[in-house]
Amino acid sequence: AQTVTQSQPEMSVQEAETVTLSCTYDTSESDYYLFWYKQPPSRQMILVIRQEAYKQQNATENRFSVNFQKAAKSFSLKISDSQLGDAAMYFCAYRSATGYGGSQGNLIFGKGTKLSVKP
Amino acid sequence: DSGVTQTPKHLITATGQRVTLRCSPRSGDLSVYWYQQSLDQGLQFLIQYYNGEERAKGNILERFSAQQFPDLHSELNLSSLELGDSALYFCASSVGPGQSGNTIYFGEGSWLTVV
Numbered sequence: 175a176q177t178v179t180q181s182q183p184e185m186s187v188q189e190a191e192t193v194t195l196s197c198t199y200d201t202s203e204s205d206y207y208l209f210w211y212k213q214p215p216s217r218q219m220i221l222v223i224r225q226e227a228y229k230q231q232n233a234t235e236n237r238f239s240v241n242f243q244k245a246a247k248s249f250s251l252k253i254s255d256s257q258l259g260d261a262a263m264y265f266c267a268y269r270s271a272t273g274y275g276g277s278q279g280n281l282i283f284g285k286g287t288k289l290s291v292k293p
Numbered sequence: 294d295s296g297v298t299q300t301p302k303h304l305i306t307a308t309g310q311r312v313t314l315r316c317s318p319r320s321g322d323l324s325v326y327w328y329q330q331s332l333d334q335g336l337q338f339l340i341q342y343y344n345g346e347e348r349a350k351g352n353i354l355e356r357f358s359a360q361q362f363p364d365l366h367s368e369l370n371l372s373s374l375e376l377g378d379s380a381l382y383f384c385a386s387s388v389g390p391g392q393s394g395n396t397i398y399f400g401e402g403s404w405l406t407v408v
Contacts, residue, residue: 207395207396209396209397211399216401217330217381217401217402218399218401218402219383219385219399219402220295220399221396221398224395224396226395265336269395269397271395279341279349280326280338280341280349280351280397281326281328281336281338281385281397282338283335283336285335286335
């Protein structure tokens with residue numbers, strides 16, 4: 175069974191600085207997807223960034239980027255120029271690519287990292 | 294706005310009661326997922342439906358059941374409620390073939406409080 179581990183329960187960053195959240199996962203599959211979701215105090219689950227395992231290039235979305243190391247099964251999230259609105263719980267998630275269309279598996283989540291941003 | 298609609302947003306009910314949570318997936322999405330998030334358990338996968346059929350089961354209690362209807366909306370039924378069932382229940386959906394089908398989008402959740 176696949177597992178996702180986030181080893182940092184809490185992190186703190188100064189506004190405008192850069193912070194990296196860690197995530198490791200365990201799987202025997204070669205084809206899968208990795209995600210970072212953000213959950214602000216409103217508790218809504220918001221997709222931050224997505225990475226396909228078959229792509230070597232690291233995904234980037236504006237101030238958010240990942241460092242995907244497939245061999246090491248590592249998937250860290252870097253937030254640049256941190257803003258107060260980035261304060262939230264961040265969840266790393268794994269999804270198998272087995273299946274077709276929308277019938278692929280569900281998301282497997284890590285326990286989350288609570289990020290606080292200091293003004 | 295993810296396009297996934299959940300109702301009700303908040304629900305308070307007594308122990309032993311039964312409630313139904315409703316979810317409308319994003320337009321065109323065939324898969325619906327239910328997750329439970331409680332304070333001490335994190336995000337727990339409950340069940341997945343794909344085009345009306347049950348696709349996968351997670352940590353769903355026997356007191357809970359779900360279904361996906363022909364119009365693709367889904368309902369999660371929670372019965373014989375206990376205090377420990379108090380949680381945020383998320384519905385999520387994903388589309389069919391194509392790269393965008395790899396992403397699961399979440400609704401805003403239904404807060405259930407059992408008193």
